Amino acid sequence: MITFTDVRKVYNQGSQKVVALDGVSLLVKPGEIFGVLGQSGAGKSTLIRCVNQLEKPTSGSVIVDGQEMTKLSGNKLRQARQRIGMIFQHFNLLSCRTVVENIAFPLEVMGYSGLKRRAKVEELISLVGLTGKADAYPAQLSGGQKQRVGIARALAGEPKVLLSDEATSALDPQTTRSILDLLRDLNKRMGLTILLITHEMAVVKQICDSVAVLNAGKIVEKGYVSDLIAKPESFLSQELFPHCNGYKPKPGAVIATIAFAGEQASQPIFATLARNFDVDVNILSGSVETVGDRRVGQFHIELEGQKVTQALKYLHEAEFEVQVH
Numbered sequence: 001m002i003t004f005t006d007v008r009k010v011y012n013q014g015s016q017k018v019v020a021l022d023g024v025s026l027l028v029k030p031g032e033i034f035g036v037l038g039q040s041g042a043g044k045s046t047l048i049r050c051v052n053q054l055e056k057p058t059s060g061s062v063i064v065d066g067q068e069m070t071k072l073s074g075n076k077l078r079q080a081r082q083r084i085g086m087i088f089q090h091f092n093l094l095s096c097r098t099v100v101e102n103i104a105f106p107l108e109v110m111g112y113s114g115l116k117r118r119a120k121v122e123e124l125i126s127l128v129g130l131t132g133k134a135d136a137y138p139a140q141l142s143g144g145q146k147q148r149v150g151i152a153r154a155l156a157g158e159p160k161v162l163l164s165d166e167a168t169s170a171l172d173p174q175t176t177r178s179i180l181d182l183l184r185d186l187n188k189r190m191g192l193t194i195l196l197i198t199h200e201m202a203v204v205k206q207i208c209d210s211v212a213v214l215n216a217g218k219i220v221e222k223g224y225v226s227d228l229i230a231k232p233e234s235f236l237s238q239e240l241f242p243h244c245n246g247y248k249p250k251p252g253a254v255i256a257t258i259a260f261a262g263e264q265a266s267q268p269i270f271a272t273l274a275r276n277f278d279v280d281v282n283i284l285s286g287s288v289e290t291v292g293d294r295r296v297g298q299f300h301i302e303l304e305g306q307k308v309t310q311a312l313k314y315l316h317e318a319e320f321e322v323q324v325h
């Protein structure tokens with residue numbers, strides 16, 4: 001649905017050049033929620049704004065639904081942008097317009113008649129759960145409600161793609177969850193492809209199917225979230241399951257990382273090691289998390305006992321991902 005090929009963006013800052021994107025290639029498949037995770041300054045905003053050409057790449061190609069965006073201008077670009085919705089961290093609502101009037105705005109631009117416009121706005125208000133708030137002004141709404149208006153407005157043109165620019169960064173954790181649930185629901189019900197940028201691992205964990213990690217303008221890791229999290233060496237997994245640093249193992253003990261997913265997460269694995277191999281398991285760090293609809297876990301452990309080698313062999317044979325340090 002969205003293909004970036006070798007996209008570079010260089011800004012001129014006075015006499016200096018800032019390389020914001022340095023050869024980014026990505027494929028966002030139709031119907032998926034794709035997250036771009038990165039720290040401040042990594043190039044996330046630049047990347048997402050290249051999709052609808054709010055930023056023009058210095059070189060490279062951006063194709064959305066079969067259309068090369070970098071070659072469009074004027075009317076053709078305006079039409080293509082109508083099929084790409086966008087939501088923002090600070091909502092970007094018109095403060096002098098009510099909820100209805102904000103949502104109606106893109107429909108006015110698209111030339112919808114009064115009657116058709118009212119019907120469409122009503123449908124969108126109900127879709128995003130804002131029934132009863134039609135005549136409120138943005139100042140009378142909570143952050144979560146404002147973002148719901150933003151989402152309704154972004155969906156007015158019935159886009160195939162929704163771009164989310166840190167849409168939950170200004171919201172508290174509970175409101176964040178409800179907005180992400182709404183996005184997941186819209187993705188499922190309408191087959192909407194969503195490309196979102198975020199600096200929060202929690203957002204990736206809650207709704208993304210795929211992810212790319214951006215660092216200093218380059219993609220350093222990409223793939224399905226569930227695959228990456230299952231690999232202890234991945235950046236994603238290390239973000240989700242931070243290790244404790246500076247621990248000095250006891251003499252003769254073995255330090256290992258054990259990762260598991262799905263069915264494996266419900267096995268009493270540490271009790272099994274203690275019972276069958278007489279091994280003491282000291283948990284140094286770790287947790288079990290829900291990612292999508294799967295439980296995944298990772299523990300950093302210290303193993304002590306005569307049969308540690310047999311215990312590790314057992315874990316390998318039971319297809320746990322084990323790394324001995």
Ligand SMILES: Nc1ncnc2c1ncn2[C@@H]1O[C@H](COP(=O)(O)OP(=O)(O)OP(=O)(O)O)[C@@H](O)[C@H]1O
Pocket residue numbers: 011012013018019020038039040041042043044045046047199
């Ligand atoms: N209009 C601009 N002119 C010059 N430099 C820019 C411009 N926009 C962004 N940059 C620079 O490009 C780099 C990437 O910025 P960008 O905003 O894309 O990163 P980001 O990952 O979205 O960061 P944040 O999460 O803080 O918004 C930064 O070094 C930034 O200073």
